[in-house]
Amino acid sequence: MDPRTNPYSPGAGLRPVALAGRERDIDVFEILADRSGKSLSSRSIVFSGLRGVGKTVLLAELAGRALERDWLVVQIEAEHTSPDHFAAAFAGELANAVRRRRSWLGRATDKVKEALGSISSFQASVGVQGVSLGIDRIPGRADSGRLQFDLVDLSESVGSAAREDHIGVVVLIDEMQDLTEEQMSAVCRSCHRAGQANLPWFVIGGGLPNLPTRLAAAESYAERLFDYRSIDRLKDADALYALTAPAIEQHVTWDADAAGFLLGESGGYPYFIQQFGKSVWDAAAGPGSITLDDATFGVAEGQQQLDHGFYASRWERATRAERDFLRAMAADGGAPSRIGDVADRLGKRNSNAVGPARANLIGKGIVFSPDYSLIAYTVPGMADFVRRADPADER
Numbered sequence: 007m008d009p010r011t012n013p014y015s016p017g018a019g020l021r022p023v024a025l026a027g028r029e030r031d032i033d034v035f036e037i038l039a040d041r042s043g044k045s046l047s048s049r050s051i052v053f054s055g056l057r058g059v060g061k062t063v064l065l066a067e068l069a070g071r072a073l074e075r076d077w078l079v080v081q082i083e084a085e086h087t088s089p090d091h092f093a094a095a096f097a098g099e100l101a102n103a104v105r106r107r108r109s110w111l112g113r114a115t116d117k118v119k120e121a122l123g124s125i126s127s128f129q130a131s132v133g134v135q136g137v138s139l140g141i142d143r144i145p146g147r148a149d150s151g152r153l154q155f156d157l158v159d160l161s162e163s164v165g166s167a168a169r170e171d172h173i174g175v176v177v178l179i180d181e182m183q184d185l186t187e188e189q190m191s192a193v194c195r196s197c198h199r200a201g202q203a204n205l206p207w208f209v210i211g212g213g214l215p216n217l218p219t220r221l222a223a224a225e226s227y228a229e230r231l232f233d234y235r236s237i238d239r240l241k242d243a244d245a246l247y248a249l250t251a252p253a254i255e256q257h258v259t260w261d262a263d264a265a266g267f268l269l270g271e272s273g274g275y276p277y278f279i280q281q282f283g284k285s286v287w288d289a290a291a292g293p294g295s296i297t298l299d300d301a302t303f304g305v306a307e308g309q310q311q312l313d314h315g316f317y318a319s320r321w322e323r324a325t326r327a328e329r330d331f332l333r334a335m336a337a338d339g340g341a342p343s344r345i346g347d348v349a350d351r352l353g354k355r356n357s358n359a360v361g362p363a364r365a366n367l368i369g370k371g372i373v374f375s376p377d378y379s380l381i382a383y384t385v386p387g388m389a390d391f392v393r394r395a396d397p398a399d400e401r
């Protein structure tokens with residue numbers, strides 16, 4: 007059928023036509039915001055899940071909802087490759103968010119002046135130039151150069167100005183597992199202080215499933231600080247909606263067996279539903295309906311696309327020793343592997359011998375450590391891919 011009307015959107019952070027199965031997560035934010043309007047406090051929120059489950063899309067949805075409420079919205083993507091970038095990104099995004107609030111720049115109350123001055127000081131201390139707020143720095147505010155003090159200063163001053171103005175501040179941090187322990191601790195402290203002073207400063211984090219553990223390692227109280235929500239594959243009814251609703255908008259229906267086949271193959275993972283949906287649509291004869299034949303052909307095509315993109319991009323970044331490690335994990339069929347078992351399968355005497363490969367693969371974001379002695383793929387379906395993509399000549 008016509009690719010011009012193809013309603014599916016496989017990709018990183020691409021908004022789906024039908025955002026399925028996240029109503030409760032969205033509600034948690036709406037309740038937080040409504041409560042904040044009544045000066046009632048709430049915990050900040052952390053979403054965690056595997057690659058491709060829809061964390062970025064969900065954060066973007068919440069950013070949109072916060073903007074509709076005229077809140078200050080600070081959006082940051084953490085990058086493990088350049089941890090120094092975080093403070094500067096924070097400063098720049100915060101200044102930008104404030105600049106969009108014209109009333110703060112025009113009619114500055116004392117609290118607003120204090121907030122703008124603190125942001126200016128913070129910007130200067132982390133070396134960000136160019137975003138002027140028209141207010142002089144306030145020496146001694148948010149400019150210590152130690153993030154754990156400076157973010158607390160910012161949460162106090164910006165949070166107080168926001169409360170006075172009956173709005174809130176939401177800081178969205180995607181790929182949050184890539185923050186350093188010090189940065190995580192600073193973020194936790196800013197929320198902690200805001201909570202104690204009942205200031206409307208909230209962090210919404212998105213990251214891999216090891217994010218809650220990493221936060222707990224950074225600050226012991228982190229487990230009580232956030233509302234941890236796991237973002238996972240979609241339930242059957244939600245997966246069906248994600249697949250069929252976009253087609254119905256184009257007056258196209260999925261035959262029940264075709265939809266059932268595709269959803270089975272997708273395992274309910276949002277990214278796979280989008281990829282398979284797109285490939286099937288393009289391959290389908292049409293018009294008006296999608297048959298099991300279309301689905302069978304299109305899913306095979308979609309699988310190839312995943313193999314060449316989603317999986318291959320990770321496999322190709324792994325060295326020979328790291329691929330051996332990934333292969334040894336595949337025997338567990340996608341469930342977390344014990345490091346000791348991986349070492350055994352590779353004929354190593356103990357877990358330390360596979361330490362470097364493990365650490366490098368974590369650094370590359372291909373695996374994560376769900377627990378001290380365990381290791382797991384960050385992408386669903388990787389075990390099957392490794393088995394498929396395991397040409398004998400590579401060994």
Ligand SMILES: Nc1ncnc2c1ncn2[C@@H]1O[C@H](COP(=O)(O)OP(=O)(O)OP(=O)(O)O)[C@@H](O)[C@H]1O
Nearest residue numbers: 016017019022026057058059060061062063276277
């Ligand atoms: N709730 C949903 N319903 C339908 N499709 C969705 C949903 N959430 C995400 N998608 C689709 O899934 C794909 C992946 O979404 P997204 O990039 O947000 O995932 P992610 O969890 O951030 O992945 P990564 O960990 O790789 O950053 C996109 O193609 C998006 O359109």
Ligand SMILES: [Mg+2]
Nearest residue numbers: 019061062180
């Ligand atoms: Mg993402």
